[in-house]
Amino acid sequence: MQPPSSPCSEDKVEWTTIIGAHQGSWDWKLAELWNCRDLISLFVWRDFVSLYKQTILGPAWHILQPLLTTLTFTFIFGKVALLSTNGIPPFLFYLSGTILWSFFSTCLLKTSNTFLSNSGLLSKVYFHRLSIPISTLFSTLISFAIQLSLFLLVWIYYCFQSPSIQPSFSLLAIPISIVMISGYALGGGIIISAVTTRYRDLSIAISFAIQLLMFLTPVIYPLASVPHQYQWILSLNPLTPIFELFRFSFFGGTPCSLFSLALSATFLILLLILGLTLFSRIEKTFMDTI
Amino acid sequence: MPPVIAVENISKSYRLGSIGGTSFREDFSKKWGALFRRTSPPPPSDFWALKEVNFSIQEGEILGIVGRNGAGKSTLLKILSRVTAPTSGLVKVKGRIASLLEVGTGFHPELSGRDNIFLNGAILGMSKEEIHRKFDEIVAFSEISEFIDTPVKRYSSGMYVRLAFAVAAHLESEILIVDEVLAVGDAQFQRKCLGKIGEITSKEKRTVLFVSHHLESVRKLCTTALLLKNGKLLLHSTVDEVLKTFLQESNENCSSMIIHYPEKPLQEFHLQKIELLDEGGELKKSLQTWDYVRFRITFHSPRPLKSGAINFHLNAPSGTRLLLTSNSPDQSFTLHYQEGTNVIDCVISKLMLAAGQYLIGASLAVPHIECLYYGVDHALIEVQSKDIYDSGFAPESHRAFVPMDCHWELP
Numbered sequence: 013m014q015p016p017s018s019p020c021s022e023d024k025v026e027w028t029t030i031i032g033a034h035q036g037s038w039d040w041k042l043a044e045l046w047n048c049r050d051l052i053s054l055f056v057w058r059d060f061v062s063l064y065k066q067t068i069l070g071p072a073w074h075i076l077q078p079l080l081t082t083l084t085f086t087f088i089f090g091k092v093a094l095l096s097t098n099g100i101p102p103f104l105f106y107l108s109g110t111i112l113w114s115f116f117s118t119c120l121l122k123t124s125n126t127f128l129s130n131s132g133l134l135s136k137v138y139f140h141r142l143s144i145p146i147s148t149l150f151s152t153l154i155s156f157a158i159q160l161s162l163f164l165l166v167w168i169y170y171c172f173q174s175p176s177i178q179p180s181f182s183l184l185a186i187p188i189s190i191v192m193i194s195g196y197a198l199g200g201g202i203i204i205s206a207v208t209t210r211y212r213d214l215s216i217a218i219s220f221a222i223q224l225l226m227f228l229t230p231v232i233y234p235l236a237s238v239p240h241q242y243q244w245i246l247s248l249n250p251l252t253p254i255f256e257l258f259r260f261s262f263f264g265g266t267p268c269s270l271f272s273l274a275l276s277a278t279f280l281i282l283l284l285i286l287g288l289t290l291f292s293r294i295e296k297t298f299m300d301t302i
Numbered sequence: 303m304p305p306v307i308a309v310e311n312i313s314k315s316y317r318l319g320s321i322g323g324t325s326f327r328e329d330f331s332k333k334w335g336a337l338f339r340r341t342s343p344p345p346p347s348d349f350w351a352l353k354e355v356n357f358s359i360q361e362g363e364i365l366g367i368v369g370r371n372g373a374g375k376s377t378l379l380k381i382l383s384r385v386t387a388p389t390s391g392l393v394k395v396k397g398r399i400a401s402l403l404e405v406g407t408g409f410h411p412e413l414s415g416r417d418n419i420f421l422n423g424a425i426l427g428m429s430k431e432e433i434h435r436k437f438d439e440i441v442a443f444s445e446i447s448e449f450i451d452t453p454v455k456r457y458s459s460g461m462y463v464r465l466a467f468a469v470a471a472h473l474e475s476e477i478l479i480v481d482e483v484l485a486v487g488d489a490q491f492q493r494k495c496l497g498k499i500g501e502i503t504s505k506e507k508r509t510v511l512f513v514s515h516h517l518e519s520v521r522k523l524c525t526t527a528l529l530l531k532n533g534k535l536l537l538h539s540t541v542d543e544v545l546k547t548f549l550q551e552s553n554e555n556c557s558s559m560i561i562h563y564p565e566k567p568l569q570e571f572h573l574q575k576i577e578l579l580d581e582g583g584e585l586k587k588s589l590q591t592w593d594y595v596r597f598r599i600t601f602h603s604p605r606p607l608k609s610g611a612i613n614f615h616l617n618a619p620s621g622t623r624l625l626l627t628s629n630s631p632d633q634s635f636t637l638h639y640q641e642g643t644n645v646i647d648c649v650i651s652k653l654m655l656a657a658g659q660y661l662i663g664a665s666l667a668v669p670h671i672e673c674l675y676y677g678v679d680h681a682l683i684e685v686q687s688k689d690i691y692d693s694g695f696a697p698e699s700h701r702a703f704v705p706m707d708c709h710w711e712l713p
Contacts, residue, residue: 031384031393051424058410058421065412065453136407137425138384138399296387299380300316
């Protein structure tokens, strides 16, 4: 075979990239991901700018969605079903649950579609594949931030109105619940995205499963209102302490148990490790199976 | 000179039949069977898109990759651009690789040209700072500065390609991979792009891998070339030598007067065969200069289509187009596609071609609207020499392609 390019003195050449059949699933190439930060920020910006092009209300949709959902919940669960809110004003209570849950479910659903909905792009050019789910996370975080500021305005209003709600140092715990719920959405999302490249069933099941999961998480009711003999079911759900912590930060009351929070954090770390491992295994060959 | 890419024993196999179509039940029963019945599953029928390919590319080399459809060119490029991993073997790369397997990858239709330059540049691996620095140059190269703030969904396809290529041409990577992207865009812009690639390489010592069916651009641009056949590397040599071998190879497959096209899924428009017939409708025995020839084209249409267009074309081996004829509007011959197999004849009553080899092909389209099938898989025909002027000198294609029916006289 020509030309006489013999396997040249390899030790002289410094290879920057080696493409092989199997690079370990443990190699998550996080340094390479850091180099993709410009790309990630552009993806986030693209998602945000393009979402409401050619709409009349534009970014106002970020506010309208949780507002309308909360009004419906306040009416159905508060006025018709008469669910307890632990003495917290119902509108405020449902708004806090709605925005955190819609952040989680939107982010999980979108990241779980990473490979399927971007296959056109991913089949043509290489960049660190995690750039896509991570940028999804950030663009969902932006709309969550907008909704959170809406919530804060309502909350400040109630602070003046109702003596039972007062700001305290527990507000400092807000970032913890946001970081943890982001981790769950990202970790769960990349696991599902990796598995759906082979089994499409999961992408159908997941949107349905998320709806059910909402009722197994204290989103529209406080944990305290659940009969004692059933509370263990909810405590199996690692999202439970996160929602409880989020509410505790604003409304005070009984703090959620530190033990279940620590358990949830441990589970989160395991989930992320599993997610990253699966994801980096799949990303190299998903083009052949998708 | 040191190599910048070393490809060592690369193979890539695809599972035939059920690519991606696995269900959980199927996989589960396979695993179950293997576990308990101790029966080994039947060996899967693997298709080797690439088989033990070895080569290395030196810095500054412009390498053309040629081969028939299905020879493994795209698979090789996909592995080199890291879109998919090889089944076995290693590729070692020194420097950044930018791949251009498609123009405008990741363009967002709602965003303006300006925004898409940044987005596309970042997808191809540029940093924001780098794009800022080159922004004016990119806009100038694309020749669409007045539309730079218009959403790209309002662009014509030509403008779209210009903008996309302009971004790609300004990448600062050491290695550039280009696939058939220049097939779109007008001839003038194609030349500009080829010029730009050539310029970059000679100035900046950039290495380029180039795949094209347009053999003339491979010849013009590349210094060396690879010839792939059925997933194997046949030849890695100078571009002239490789193209010569490639044309000889094509010739061997095409000694008969029927050209069969590879089978495709029935939901796609595609050519099935082209037959060369004589006046009586019989298969021709040989093809000579000035012959009457009836090209009978059989194609498949997945659905009925009113007033479809079919184009028949004939190229010189270098890729230069010698003939392009269409039933509509050139001949205003109305053709309604039927669902399934369609047959149509393109009749040439006097084939004005000198002895030599030519490539023929056909494409299908909705006139002026949509290309349904693009005839890139050229088939080779050979015209035998015939002494049409009774002079003892038969026209040969290396002197001139088209022996017109002309004569000499005094005024």
